[in-house]
Amino acid sequence: MTHLRSKTCTVFLILLFLFLHCFSLVVSLRGDYEILIRVKNGQLDDPNGSLNDWVSNGVSNPCNWTGVTCDSQKLTVSSIDLSGLSIYGGFPFDFCRIRTLQNLSLSDNYFNGSLQSQLLSLCSHLRLLNLSANLFVGQLPEFSQEFTELEVLDLSNNNFTGDIPASFGRFPSLRVLALTANLLSGSIPSFLGNLSELTRFELSYNPFKPGPLPPEIGNLKKLENLWLAGSNLIGHIPDTIGKLVSLKNLDLSHNSLSGEIPGSIGGLKSVEQIELYENQLSGGLPESIANLTSLLRLDVSENSLTGKLPEKIAAMPLICLSLTDNFFEGEIPEDFDVSTNNFTDGLPKYLCYRKKLQRLIAFNNRLSGSLPESYGECDSLSYVRIENNELSGAVPSGFWSLPLLEFLEMHNNRLEGSFPRSISLARNLTRILISVNDFAGEIPSEICQLNGLLVIDVSENRFSGELPTCVTGLNKLQKLRMQDNMLSGEIPSSVGSWTDLTELNLARNRFSGKIPSELGNLPVLTYLDLSGNLLSGGIPEALTKLKLNEFNLSDNKLYGEVPLGFSKDWYLSSILGNQELCSPNLRPLPPCSKPKPASLYIVVILAVCAVLLLGSLVWIFKTKYHAFGSKSKRPWKVIAFQQIGCNQVDIIPQLKEENVIGAGGSGRVYRVQLKTGQIVAVKRLWGDTINLDSELVFKSEVETLGRIRHSNILKLLLSCSGEDRRILVYEYMANGSLGDVLHGEKGGGLLDWPRRLAIALGAAQGLAYLHHDCVPAIVHRDVKSNNILLDEEWRPRVADFGLAKTLHREVGEGADAMSRVAGSYGYIAPEYAYTMKVTEKSDVYSFGVLLLELITGKRPIDSCFGDNKDVVKWVSDVALSSVEEESGDAGECYRDLDELIDPRMDPSSCDYEEIEKVLSVALLCTSAFPINRPSMRKVVELLKDKKLAPTK
Structure with a gap:
């Protein structure tokens, strides 16, 4: 009996313990539930209803709510992840009153304001804090010593300013520190070398004061990713860099580092990628780089490196080696990107023996000799630029038919041979640029099977024979340049599918026959040169419909009256050299002879008959048919x-x-x-x-x-x-397009800055609506000043959605693939052209160009920028040079950038601080990296925020 009582007592105690444990869990979860509801109702603005399942009915289990994760054993809230839910508000510090909370991620939202150190201390038990891609401002907060468990701190893509606080060097467990793309203006402190557990260290693209890379960086033995691009680094790369034995990615690009690359870099035994481009490094490449057996990519382009490239480095099995814009000399290495150097001799014979070569870039050298036959078997090759050399001889036939080849540029050499019919196998080719060589023979019809061709430039060669008529089937073609050859026959007339063609140049060949009137229907053709041929007949009236920047029909055998649209003095030089052309008002062309009386009588009779016949047809037309001229197979x-x-x-x-x-x-x-x-x-x-x-x-x-x-x-x-x-x-938009107003004769209406800013904000709000409020999201794909229309009160409307793309994908699924590049030259995001992937960030880039147009008054492409520059590159260079020359008060920085501001603007209307703010937004939008561009909703907030700190 005693034993039975004891056993019963034990069971009772166990049940009591379980009851009390369950009761404590329920109480704990009830407390978490109340905190979550309090934060939602008092500290968050949820315009899209993303947190509608957070309901205070006393029954709902918070472990099933959006963004909430619980410990399955303890039934306590362990993680809150509200990333990408378009939520507004200040930092919701009350979340941290949940003592079991370990991970708090609020990234990619619209949280704003500053982070107060006192309130942040509530979060000292967190292991992960991710506030990236929001609108936080002010100084970085001080973290108290209680943050002993924090492993991930990501504050990137915000607007934090000032120095990095000393407390950032006291995280004993921190593995990830990301402060990329803020407005931090201090220097990179040496105490960050105390973070011994760090694996990711990312401070890129902050306007730090010019300063060195601290040698203490070598203490971070566990570091795998060091990303300090665009951080205003100066001085030498410290020798201690070689101590980072776990490092996989080293990116110190876009800085002003000088001196030689230290030989200790050979100690990075785990490194896979080294990016040192766009610095001021000198000397040669250290041979110790050849010891890096894991290295796949090495980019030291745009420096001042000299000497010969070590053979051991040239023999490394790299995927990408870029040496562009240096001063290397001697024989070319057996590798990839060596453009704009002084390499001589020939291309290496065994460059592709590993069948891994993807890009062959060796333009602007003095390379001689012929292309090795082995290159015709390099099936991995996709990109070739070997222009501006002294290469000669025949191109291997297999080279023309490489299956992955997309871009082929070999102009300005002495290459020979002809197009083989096997070129049809190069199905991925988009550009053939082989002008100024000695190619000859006929252009085979097999070229018409390359449906993706955008540009064909075979000018200044010795091609002969007729142009295959099937070339008109290349419906993606944008530029066709065949001038200065010996091509003959007639110009194909079935050009209706050339809807993307902007340039047609067939000058100085032996084309005969008539000029096809169908050319006048090409919607975007702006460059037409058919001069120096044997063309006959009249100038088609249809050509007057074209909006031409370049027009030349001179030196042919054209005859008859010049169409009225071309009877203007500025067209005269475009039609001279045609002996039998006449015009009643264009001298020195002879006037057109009047018809003889008898002939005139016949003409009048025929004209009367024609009018009567036409009137009859019109009557029948209107009586029996609907609106347009054929009996409709279907009603309107x-x-x-x-x-x-x-x-x-x-x-x-x-x-x-x-x-x-x-x-x-x-x-x-x-x-x-x-x-x-x-x-x-x-x-x-x-x-x-x-x-x-x-x-x-x-x-x-x-x-x-x-x-x-x-x-x-x-x-x-x-x-x-x-x-x-x-x-x-x-x-109807009474004031036309923004492009016409900025660059046409209406510029007087937009001289004041407030009106320009209002237009920018309105256009941004329209695009933000497309990206964030439409379900599914819509990407415009052709944002430009000509597609921003203005009503009678100068209010903007985003227009022309002919290229718009609905993104049928879930958030986070990445980009949608396009079948062709869409958009307008100068506005297209750099990644779009080569990835054929479209995201909302493509529109953001185009909008950034639009902002630069409003500030500068210049077109995206302008000859005043210099060679190979657009407005983005020009503005970036001017802004950077102004910052570099700045001395004294940083607040006067923008005063040095007066050359950027449109001189037509009324100076009294210019708020320099506001213009500088918009300039900083434009440069963010046009970042080369899509991840660094803000969303359009964030752009709207930045344009509205009068307190945004200007770029220093």
Whole structure:
């Protein structure tokens, strides 16, 4: 009996313990629940309802709420992750009152304000704190000594300023420190060398004071990633760098480091990538680099390195070796990127014996000899630039048909041979640039199978024979340059698929026959040179429809009257050398002879008959047919998105030449006044027949604009689609496009800075709506000043959604792949051109270019910038040089940048601090790295925030 009582007592105690334990867990979880609700209701702004499942009904389990993770054993909250939920507010310090909380991630939101050290002390039990990609400002906080468990601290992509506090050197367990892309202006402190557990150390792209890389960096023996690009480093690379035996990635690029690369760099036995480009390093490459058996990428381009490249380094099995823009000399190494040096002799014979060579870059040297036959078997090769050398001989036939080859540039050499028919196997080729060589023979029709070709430049060679007519099927072609050859035959007329062609140059060949009038229908052709051929017949009237920057038909055998559109003095030099051309008002061309009386009589009779016949046809046309001229196989489909009280019958008769107000890549735009008195803008898509491209543009505009509403997005009022016509009706913008105002004759309307800033903010709000408020998100893909329209009160509207792309993907899934590069030259994000991937950050880059246009008043591409520069590079260089020359008060920095500001702006309207702020936003938007660009919603906040610290 005693034994039984004892056993019963034991069971009772166990049950009591379990009950009390469960009760304590319930009490604890109840406390966490109350804290979460209090923070949501009092400290967070959740406009998208991302936290709608955080409800205070007393029943809901917080472990199942969005972003909340619990310990499955203890039933306590261990992690809160609200990343990317578009939440606003100050730092929600009350989360840290949950004593079991280990991880707190609030990245990629709109949290703002400063971090107060006193309140942050509540979070001393955290192991991970990630506040990256928000809007925090002010000094970095001091961390108390109680932060002994913190392993990850990520404050990157914010607006923190000032010095790095001393407390940052006292984290005993810290493995990750990321402060990238802030506005930190102190120096990189040596006490960070005390963080002995650190594996990731990232301080890149901060405007630090010029200073050295502290030698204490060598104490971080566990470091795997050292990223200090764009950190204003000066002086030598310390010898202690070689102590980082665990380092895999070393990036010290975009600095002003000088002196020689230390031989101790050979101690980085685990390193896979070394990035030292864009510095002022001198001397030769240390041979110790050859000891780095794990090294895959080495980039020391844009320095002042000299001497010969060690053979051991040249023999390393690297994926990428870039030596561009240095002063190396002697024989070329058996490797990759060695452009703009003084290498002589020939290309190495066994460069691709490992079948891993991807990029061959050796332009601007003095290389001689021929291309080795072995290069014709280099199937891994995708990118070739060997222009501006002295290479000669025939190109190996296999070289033309490499399966992965995308970019081929060999111009300005003495290469020989012809296109082999096997070129059809190079299906990935987008650019063939082989001008100024000695290539000969016919251009084979097999080239037409390269459907991805964007640019063909075979000018200044000895090609002969006829141009294959199938070349007109290359519907992605943007530039076709074949001048200065011996090509003959007629110019193909079926050019309707060349909707992307901007340049056609067939000058100084032996082409004969007539000029195809179909060239006048090419929507974006701006450069046409057919001079120096044997062309006959008249100048097609259709060519006057083109918006040409370059036009030349001189020195042919053209005859007849010059079309009225070309009878202007500035066209004279473009048509001289055609002996039988005449014009009534263009001298020295002879006047056109008048018809003889008998002939005139016949002409009059024929004209009268023609008028009568035409009138009859018109009557039949209107009586039996609908609106446009053929019995429609289907009726007109009209969709009204706004109430405007009209249809295609009211609009179509007004689509006349005198009502044209603009034209673009997708169609012509007309100003139309309705019967109600309302004025609208009407776009008629190019062409009298519907092709795939125009249909895609039409659908994109309708599907995009038809479902969205925003005050800064152009309103689509009506769409009409018939058998062979597509028209779109929009609200009318009285002040035209921003591009016309900035760069045309309307510049007087935008002289004051406040108006420019208001336009920038409005356009940013429109794009932010597309990216963040539309589900799924919409990427415009053609953000430019010509697509920002202005109403009578100068309020902006984002327009032209013909290239817009809906991103059918979940957040975090990465980028959508495109079939071709879309956008306008000068606005396209650098990564888009070679990855063919589109994200919202592509639009952000284009918007950054737009901001630079508003500040400088210059076009994205302008000859005044110098060779190979656009407005982004020009502004960056000017801003950097101004910062480097700055002395004394940093607040006067922008005063040195007056050359950037549009001189047409009224100086009294210029708020220099505000302009500097917008300039800093523009440079953030145009960062070469998409990850460093802010979201459009953040751009809106930055443009609104009057307290944003200017870039120092």
